[in-house]
Each structure stands twice: as C-alpha cells, then as structure tokens.
Amino acid sequence: MPRASAADAAETARRILETATAHFAEHGYASCSVDDLARAAGVTRGAVYHHYASKPGLFAAVATRQQESVAEAIVAATRDSTPQAALREGSHAYLDGITGRTAARVLLIDGPSVLGWEEWRRLDAEGPERELRSGLREAGAPPALLDALTAALSGAMNELALWLAVRPDDAEARRQAHGALDALLDTAVSRS
Structure with missing residues (x-):
C-alpha cells in the first residue's frame, strides 16, 4: 500500500485538529472519545494516534x-x-x-x-x-x-x-x- 504524501498527512492532521476543536468545544473533553473524534474526522483511530499520540496530546x-x-x-x-x-x-x-x-x-x-x-x-x-x-x-x-x-x-x-x-x-x-x-x-x- 503506498504511503500518504506529506500533503495528505498534513491535511489529515488538520482535519483531525479541526474536528477535535469542534467536539471539545461542543461536548467537553470528558465526553469525547478518540473513536468519536476519528469517526467524525473520517479517519481511523490509528490516524489520530499517529498524528497526536494520545487524546491529551490532541487536546x-x-x-x-x-x-x-x-x-x-x-x-x-x-x-x-x-x-x-x-x-x-x-x-x-x-x-x-x-x-x-x-x-x-x-x-x-x-x-x-x-x-x-x-x-x-x-x-x-x-x-x-x-x-x-x-x-x-x-x-x-x-x-x-x-x-x-x-x-x-x-x-x-x-x-x-x-x-x-x-x-x-x-x-x-x-x-x-x-x-x-x-x-x-x-x-x-x-x-x-
């Protein structure tokens, strides 16, 4: 499977960050799971961890x-x-x-x-x-x-x-x- 380009990776990280920002603002940190954030961003849970290491790291x-x-x-x-x-x-x-x-x-x-x-x-x-x-x-x-x-x-x-x-x-x-x-x-x- 080909690796994502740097531009694709940056876009994924940006999308995760924007989604997390909206979710944390709307629901609060405690009410958001990594699975919820990944699903809303249209990525895998692994992609979230790849770009931000952890839920606290994403926050x-x-x-x-x-x-x-x-x-x-x-x-x-x-x-x-x-x-x-x-x-x-x-x-x-x-x-x-x-x-x-x-x-x-x-x-x-x-x-x-x-x-x-x-x-x-x-x-x-x-x-x-x-x-x-x-x-x-x-x-x-x-x-x-x-x-x-x-x-x-x-x-x-x-x-x-x-x-x-x-x-x-x-x-x-x-x-x-x-x-x-x-x-x-x-x-x-x-x-x-």
Whole structure:
C-alpha cells in the first residue's frame, strides 16, 4: 500500500485538529472519545494516534492553537496603536477572543484540568499574558508592580471571560464586562 504524501498527512492532521476543536468545544473533553473524534474526522483511530499520540496530546494541540488564535487577535487589534491605546485595545481583543465558545471551553473550562496547572499556565504565559505584560510595560505601568499587575489583570480578564461564557448572547453583560475591564485598566496605569 503506498504511503500518504506529506500533503495528505498534513491535511489529515488538520482535519483531525479541526474536528477535535469542534467536539471539545461542543461536548467537553470528558465526553469525547478518540473513536468519536476519528469517526467524525473520517479517519481511523490509528490516524489520530499517529498524528497526536494520545487524546491529551490532541487536546494540547487544540489548546495551543486556541491560545495562538487569541494572541493573534491581540496583536492584530494593537497594530499601529499608541501604547496606552494598545493596552486597552489588546485587553478588549483578548476578552472578545477568549469568550468565543470554542476558546472559553477549551482554554478556561477544560484546559486547567486536562493540561495540568503548570502546562496551562505556560501556554497562557507564552501567549496572551506575554502580550498583556508588554502592553502594561509600554503603557507606563510601574515597573515594581509589573508582575503583580499582569497576574491580577490576567486573572480578572479570565474571570470576566468565564462570566461572559455562560451569557453568550447577553449584550448588556458584554457591555458591563468591557466597562469593568476599562475601570481595571485605568487603575492599573494611573499610578505611573
């Protein structure tokens, strides 16, 4: 039997990842089996294991892609902005990006328990948290408080995202969350 080309293999891996992303977002990690994911992707169970080694490995790939997507939204929202505007625009882009149904479920609900706390924190530190720290520094946050402010704002934004995740169609809740975020940001950089 001929081996699949590199392009075919990449397409299979992509299809598995997209299918897993949709299933994890819709049903949660615990409710998805590798057999279900393989069947939905139109591949064998062996193909899933070949590309991702395990169900937790597949979830880690999904979570990594979701973190990258949120970080990309932050960067796109802050391009060509002043430091103060970039901090605000990037923080709002984070809140909007992570409250999409997929990102919230994968990153905030299932992520810490499936990935483990240390891995979950590493993913956040390499993506959105890195952008937040940079934004705070450039906007003039006090250097002595930079680590604490980053942790506090990151935690607050994650809590706002979880609060919004259970209110997906509530425009007033979204307005309130963005207003609360503005108030937090104003306080964070007003001490400089």
